[in-house]
Amino acid sequence: MEIAFLAFFAVGYFVLAGADLGIGMLLPYLGRSGEERGRVLASITxxxxxxxxxxxxxxxxxxGAFPILEGELLGGLYVPFVTLLLGWVSRDAGIWLRGRVERAAWRAGCDGAVVGGSWTVVLSWGFVLAGTGREGVTALGAAIVVPAVVALFCAHGLALAALRLYGGPRERARRFAGASGERTIYALTSGGMALACLxxxxxxxxxxNLADPATLALLxxxxxxxxxxxxASQGWLWWxxxxVRIR
Known part of the structure; x- marks a missing residue:
């Protein structure tokens, strides 16, 4: 059961947060002005x-359920995980602090933190996903997995942006959907996120590497x-x- 819970939470993160990160990566493309970039970020805030x-x-x-494996993963992928955390903090700080000061230079700096942090997180996830096997991160594995992960996050972000925005940002996001439509693309990229995670x-x-039965009985x-x-809380937020699209 713990394996199912781990898969459920991990897939939920990649499907939900993956689109946020994709939007952050493509913020300069989606928002050509400070006002447009503010609306783009408002779609995920x-x-x-x-x-x-x-x-x-x-x-x-x-x-809790796989303590030995957790230690091995953190030890073997220490650099990607630390880099991921640094990018995570940078991205979140940029979103939170952007509206605190009414100066173009400040907002541009926060936008840069969002973009740089988003790319850092996604590239780090690429190396983490490439290194989950017993052989760890190999040059060939990283060369295949990392670009595929970057492309998937970007496509997922574009699909959500097309669903959440109006005006110029939406039209730019929709260019990659073609005749399929943003809902179809979002469903496909969500499936891709889930598949990559699984x-x-x-x-x-x-x-x-399951923990002992006493630990599992508590967990x-x-x-x-x-x-x-x-x-339920996630469902309420989306409801x-x-x-409402961001105008």
């Missing part, structure tokens, strides 16, 4: 923190309580804020 909670939940399951997870020796009931609350 209600959700980006709650989307990150899914990663926190996945990390908690990994640490393929990486399938390379981990999860079953062999499982907690997860059974937390999971519906997380899903309250996700139905």
């Amino acid at each position: 209600p959700f980006f923190l709650s989307n990150e909670v899914w990663l926190v939940a996945a990390a908690g399951v990994l640490a 393929l990486a997870g399938s390379r981990l020796p999860l079953a062999e 499982t009931p907690s997860l059974l309580v937390i999971t519906p609350v997380l899903v 309250a804020f996700g139905r």
Whole structure:
């Protein structure tokens, strides 16, 4: 059951937060002016923190149910994980602080933090996903996986931007959807996110590294309580804020 919980939280993070990161990566393309970039970021502001909670939940399951494997992953992929955290902080700080000062230079600096942080997080995830096997990160694996992960995050972000925005930013995002439409592209990229996450997870020796039964007896009931609350809160956020396009 703990493997299913880990997969559920990890897939939830990649599907939900992956679009936020894709929008952050493409912020200069989607928003050609400071006002447009503000609207682009407003499309993800209600959700980006709650989307990150899914990663926190996945990390908690990994640490609680697979403590030895967690140590091996952090040790073997120390640099990508530290780089990911630095990018995460930079991206979130840029979003939070952008509106605090009414100066173009300040906002441009925050936009740069969002873009740089988003690219740093996604590139780091590419190396992490490439290194989940027993052989770790190989040059060939990174050369294949990292560009594929970058392309997937960008496509996912464009699909969400087309769904959430009006005007010029929406038209730029829709150029890559073609006749398929943004809803179809978002569904396809969500499936791609889930597949990439599950393929990486399938390379981990999860079953062999489960914690002892006493630990699992405490962890499982907690997860059974937390999971519906997380899903319900996420659903409420999208019901309250996700139905309105940002003008």
